[in-house]
Amino acid sequence: MPFYNQEEIEKAREVDLFTYLQACEPQELVHVSGNVYCTREHDSLRISNGKWCWFSRGIGGYSALDYLIKVKGCSFMEAMEAVIGRASIPPPSRAPAPKAEKPKRLLLPPPAPDNRAMLQYLAGRGIDQEILDYCIKTGRIYESRNKGHGNVVFVGFDKAGKARFGCLRGIGEARFHGDVSGSDKHYSFALPACVENPAVHLCECAIDVMSYATLCKLDGMDWRRHNLLSLAGIYQPKKKIEESKLPAALTRFLEDHPHVKTLYLHLDNDGPGRLAAKAILAAIPEGYEVKNRPPPQGKDVNDFLCHRLEIPIRSAKGKELER
Structure with missing residues (x-):
């Protein structure tokens, strides 16, 4: 087994993923737009400006070592051998930035002839019909x-x-999720912004937002009087929590709604969800109050709603697929 000294380890850590794939696995690189790339195997793993993030798994990093260990499942020694053993890898470089980045163009898929299957699916997850009607009417x-x-x-x-x-x-039975091409996470799924309400309720995904609105209605509250915001998936904080930034969707919401000063966190009851809540608590500026309110039962808000309505929780068999 080879031995690597500290200098060699540091050298390997300087090799970014784009450089590694370009030199060693060019068939894996797929150009998305501008200086953004994904891999052929995982289209939700995005590479840009020397960094990479696997959005559907909530993990990311900079170096090729991180990728080989976290994504490919290599041991540290195997990853070192893959990087250091490739003498042909050029000095670390970044994908060249475009001269002028064009504004994102959202490419929403065409609607189906009807919404029957969707309504059946969301009703099966406990979402109230009034909320479904509102979301369809407003194009959400x-x-x-x-x-x-x-x-x-x-x-x-x-x-x-x-x-x-x-x-x-x-x-359907084969579960998957993913963002539409051209999506801007600063403007994630949300339900009515009430100018009189100085609080916002944060959930990880759109179904959790709709579930929280349903829970409000079950408790006799007017869900339209709340500010409900999705963070558009798992939020990945910095390795050092104190260096974390607020999620893009929350940053934009607070800028657009300066009257909101209280945040309720209804994030998932799992490791990434707890870590995300901790990071938001650390990153929030002075002048805001943050209240951590994870669902009292189940993994997420929708699980809790299903428990309350005595609806079977949809089984998460295997991995969620990507498209």
Whole structure:
């Protein structure tokens, strides 16, 4: 077994993922737009400006070592051998930045002829019909179909009412999820912003937001009087919690709604969810109050809603697929 000294380890850590793939596995690099790439194996693993993030798993890093260990499952020694053993790898470089980055163009999929399968799926997860009707009427959700697969499309809007974000959630047995091309996570799925309410309730995903609105209605509260915001998936904090930044969707929401000064965190009851809550607590500026309110039962808000309504929780068999 080879031995690597500290100098060699540091040298290996300087090799970014883009440089490694370009030199050693060029067939894995797929150009997305501008200086953004993904891998052929995982289209939700994005590489940009010397960094990479696997959004569907909530992990990321800079170096090729991180990728080989976290994504490919290599041991540290195997990853070192793969990087150091490739003498042909050029000095670390970044994907060249575009001269002028074009604004993102959201490419929402066309709607299906009807929403029947979507409504059946969301009702089966306990979402109240009034909330479903509101979301359909306002264009926040609709059904799309692709190669025989039915999807729910969740749409997020900017302050002017323009669609800026979209994500798909499979409604069949083969589970998958992913963002629509051109999505901007600053404008994730949300339910009514009430100017009189100085608080915002944060959930990880759109279904959890709709579930929280349903829970409000079950408790006799007017869900339209709340500010409900999705963080558009698992939020990945910095390795050092104190260096973390607020999620993009929350940053934009607070800028657009300066009257909001209280945050309720309804993030998942798992490791990433607890870590995300801790990071938000550390990153929030002075002048804001943060209240950590994870669901009292189940993994997430929808699990808790299903428990309360005595609805069977949808089984998460295997991995969620990506498209």
